[in-house]
Amino acid sequence: QKEVEQNSGPLSVPEGAIASLNCTYSDRGSQSFFWYRQYSGKSPELIMFIYSNGDKEDGRFTAQLNKASQYVSLLIRDSQPSDSATYLCAAFTGGGNKLTFGTGTQLKVEL
């Protein structure tokens, strides 16, 4: 079992809709979670982080964490074509400073 798992997609949503990206993790000791956005041919860019159970909102982005279910999600409201990218979920695993990445979910926002 991979430590951080994501559906590779592509996830297609119409412009203006809510995009929901999901991530599960296997290490119950993981405390910190991160979402990166990666445009084609570019490097990953940090967009959100969450440490506590519940929701964290930043503009059109909401990160959700459920430690009991070992589940992290990223919601993008009012999706725009410029949101089309691959979204990487990451978590500190192994009780240390090692950041483990999922393989990413490709999001396509269609006009």
Next chain:
Amino acid sequence: DVKVTQSSRYLVKRTGEKVFLECVQDMDHENMFWYRQDPGLGLRLIYFSYDVKMKEKGDIPEGYSVSREKKERFSLILESASTNQTSMYLCANQGVNQPQHFGDGTRLSIL
């Protein structure tokens, strides 16, 4: 803003050449990382370093070595380049319990 600078965006080398990829950070972070990223395989950790002159193997170290003579600089070395090392190479730095920040990446082609 955290700045991680990779020396080349695009690089073309020949099989058997010794290749150096340079990465410089402008923060005083101890942790630096080298990844490669290939379609469908996600980010794969090659080597990382937690301090000057210190290095640790990641998940795919074969065919690579690294050098960290100064805190701000972390170099990846392909001892004898092969075509299967054609890839996007990403350098990242990380503060203690902080997310990783990536450079722009080097797209390396081995002919």
